[in-house]
Each structure stands twice: as structure tokens, then as C-alpha cells.
Amino acid sequence: MKAARVAALVALVATAAGVGGVDARSHLGGRKGGAGQATDPKQDLAAEPRMVIRPSGLVPVFPSGVKCPDVASAYGATTRYDGSRRPMDRFGGLHGGIDITLDEGTPLRALAGGTVISAGSAGMFTGNFLWLQHSPDDTGLPFWVYAKYQHFQDTSAVTIGQTVKAGDVVGLSGRTGTEGRHYGATGYPHLHLTTFAGPSDTWKRRDSSVQSPGAKIFDPMALYVPDLRDVDDVDRLTKDQKKVTIPYAAEDGTVHPAGARLVWPVACKRR
Template sequence: MKTIRKAMLASLSLSCLLFGAAHANPRADALMKSFDTNGDGKISTDEWLGNKRRFQKIDANGDGFVTPEELAAAFDNAAAGAGPAGEGGAGGAKANSSEPHKVPLFQLKNVNSQAFLSGKTPKEQMHAIGMQESGLTAVFPQGGGCHPIDHVFGEVWQGGPDKNKLHSGADIPAGYGEPIHAMADGVVVAKADGGGEGPRKNRGVLIVLQHSPQDSGLPVWSYTLYSHFSKAPELEIGQRVRMGEYLGPNGRSGVPGASREPHLHLSAFIGESPRYAVANDTVVPEGGRFIDPIALFRGQLPMDTALMRELPAEQKLIPAAYKRKSGEIVPAGAKLIWPFLCKG
């Protein structure tokens, strides 16, 4: 019995030496649980939602999988100053003063990161966090003369490589180079030049703004994503913008198919706190949910898509504030406006 017990203890000690690093690092464990969607104890290239070059660095033996041991080693190296591990380097312990609410992806609570970062997420999961048609329609006081939406949020997309995927925003056609404006006061939290990876690769040049409740007048933290610019906005991460401020020129960067005209792809989502992560130029809010951008103009909760679908037809006509080319805000005092200037 003593011999057997000694053998068992020796085996246990060896296991601790070999695998202890992975389980002694809670950040590595959390990241593994977040990315390992099939539960096989390792992360494949398809499951990895971070930068692909980081995956290759962490995958020490080059077999196309990141194991708990490789992930823990990468975090240990990052903590020692040898390089990054996962999205956000060594865990983002030191907050950037220009990005005070940004955290590593694995630190977010109550979030379906796959739905935000993976184009392969089943429709049922996308519906569960708000991505489905709401039936809302924007109406403009005093005539408006605003560019309308031609492809609505949540519809089944039929064009290009994203055929049969759900449309994550509302498309607003406008002339090439027409100015796009910030819908509300906010802070730039992400931008991309169109060369990224993941589901945003067909969004082209984009920028994402975060809006506090004070910025938007809404009782939640919200985000607006603007994409397909003809050239990159001259704004920096962490920079504050004002409602109606020029963001950049309308275009068709990243647009699949030659027949589609220049347009703004406008997405909106909300979070349960100010915390968010950024991976592959994509913002993932804590407790994030997609909403129809038109729902922002309700100015109150609920904005959840499932509840919007249940509204009577007359309540689905949502008055949308806007800025005239003269600079006048209609109605006066609005804190959130249409992204293009209107003629009316």
C-alpha cells in the first residue's frame, strides 16, 4: 500500500509540475473558458477571437491549437514583460487614461462574445441578444428631408459573402463623400481601416463611439458604429466628439458587390456598464445587446428588440431628431440626431 501511495503522490507531483502553471493563472483559465466553445480543453484557430498573429505566438508547438499550458506560459511571459497574451496584453491591469473603461475580453461579465465577434454564431443566439427585425420606422418632424434606411436592422442578408446572415445594422444610402456626423456626444473607442479580421472585415473603414447616459440622455451606456467611409476619420482613440461633429466622408469601403451604392452601415448596441473590450476592431460591451438604431430615438427603456416587435403598429413610428444643413437641431434640445444632415 505504501508503494502504491508513493507512486500516486509522485504522479500527482509530476502533474502539478506539468500543468500547475495553467491552473494557477486565473486569467488564462478565464480566457480558455471564454474561447473554448466546444469544450475540448483547447482553443482552435476558428474559436480564437483575438488577433491571429497573437494566436501564432502563443501556439508554441505550432499545431494549430492553444492549450491551457501554452496560454498560461504566454500570460507569465507577458507579466514578465516578454510580450502580449491574448487581447489586451498581460490582462490590462493598468488602465489607459484615454480608455478608462476598456478591459480585456475575458474580464467582461454577462456577455456573449461569440455573438459580437464570430460571423458563424447561430441565428437563435443572435436573436437572443437582440439581432432581429424590430419593425421600427424613423419619421422626421417638419418634413425632415433626411436620407431613409433601405436595408433594415436584423433582416436576413442576401448579398455577397454574408448571404443568409443577419444584418447587424441599418443601411442608409447617401452620396459618395457626403459628410457623416456623430449622433450624440461620445468618445471614440475603436476604429479600423478595413483590413481587419472576423465579421467586421466587410465593414471597411469604420469608427465606434461610446455614449454615456449623460451624453445621449438614455438610461444606459450605448454605442454607435459607423462604417463604409471612403477614407479614415481623422479622430483618435479616446477623443471626445460632440453631437453633430463631422466624422468622415460616406463611401463604400468593404462593400461586397459592384452594384451596391455608397451607404452608411449604422449599428447600435447597449451595455449594462461602461466596461467594454476591443478585439479585431470590434467593440464588445459588458452585458451587451444589439438594438435597432431607430430604438435609440425612443429616449427611454425598453429598447430590447423582442419588446419592440410587440409594440402596436402606431408605436413603431419613432420620431427621429436631426440636424439641418443650416445647423438647426429639430426638435431643439435633442441629444441624439440622424447621422446625415437633412434638407428640411
């Protein structure tokens, strides 16, 4: 009984990790269609639906006096930044993270203190990537956060095992993994950010994914909801509560408001 539960958990995590590279179709290997189509019993369990990506309705509100790069394609969006429809053959065509359109070479910032747990280069849809692990002490949230940044110019700014503070530069934005296919030869320079919430600091690396038992994908915007206890709680917020004021790092790395433990992954500039 216990062993079966563990197996189910592992399978669930493996599937969630596939979503971690939601822009990275290669991670799904030969398995097609995501939820519901698997015939292997373990994969049936894996298809249980922590994987289902639901739009959260969370909207960023940036502080007055500064200009912050906005979300170009929201978590759960059916469209890309350019308004085109995402392909329906995966996860119902829903976006598994947020996209922020950026000039190539824009410094990307650690959204909280944490540790670099994986970095490397993958192919189409992922490009150069980085994973940060954020403890409850880092964020003030009652769960562990695993954040994947994609499409860096390169990942030479950090080393695996390195610790970072909120707002530290972790690399420069780029368009790796976006050239070809929909975005054409020039690609689409942006940050794609995917986040998972998990009960523990246990994780393992699998190609460009990181798997943590029991972790579930969620809208990175939820990080900025005050006093969030569980990522599923965003479903119960009122429309007003879904307007989330964004703490940020300025270009000099200072955090605003002072003491904020979570910041926007790109610096805001004074107007």
C-alpha cells in the same frame, strides 16, 4: 460558480462583438454558422442568443419640411437595399444594422454626444470604421450605447479619445469594404450603422470590434423611441408607437428639435 458566470459573460460578449461586424465576416475567424453549431462548452454559452437579430418593425418618420436620407435596408431585413436576398449562412440572413444609401463624401454625424473609442481600417464588409461610446448622460437612455459606423472614405476626421457632440461631423461616407462580391467593383456607397446597448462603460477593442460585457445588439432605430427603458421593450410597442419621429441635425450642425440628445446620423436638408 461566480467564475463560471464571468466566463459565460465574457463568451457572450465575444460573440456579440462578432455581430458588431455583421457585415464583416472576417471577424468570425474560422468559426462557422453562428449560433448552435459550436462544440466547445464556452462557445455553446456564447451561442446563447442575444445574438439573434429580430426585426423590430420600427419605422422612421422624418419631420415635415426637411428631407432626410432614409433607411435603405432595415435592421433584421432579409434583403439588401437593392432587394437582393442576404446570404442565409449567417444569422439567418438577417441584417445586423441599418444601411443608409449616400453619395460618397456625405458628412456623417455623431448620433449623440460621446467619445471616439476606436477607428481604423478593416477589410471586406467593414472598410473604414469608427466606434462611438455614448453614456446615459449623453443620450438620456438608461444604458450605454456603442455605435459602429462603417464604410467611411477615411477616418481622418476624428482621433481616438476625442469627444463629440450630437450632430458633429465624424467623417465622410464612402464605399470602403463594399467593393467586390455582391456589389461588384464599384461597391455600394452607404453608411452601415450597428448599435449595442450595454450596462457599463467597460469595453475592450478586438480588431475592428468593441466588446462590452453584457452588451446586446439592437436596432439603431430604437434610439429614437421616446422614453425607451430597455432595447427589448420595442417588442411591446404598438404599430403606431413603432412609427418613430426622428430628431436630426441640419447641415449647419444645429439640432432639431432644439435640445434633442439623439439625432439621425446624416443631416437633413430643408425642402
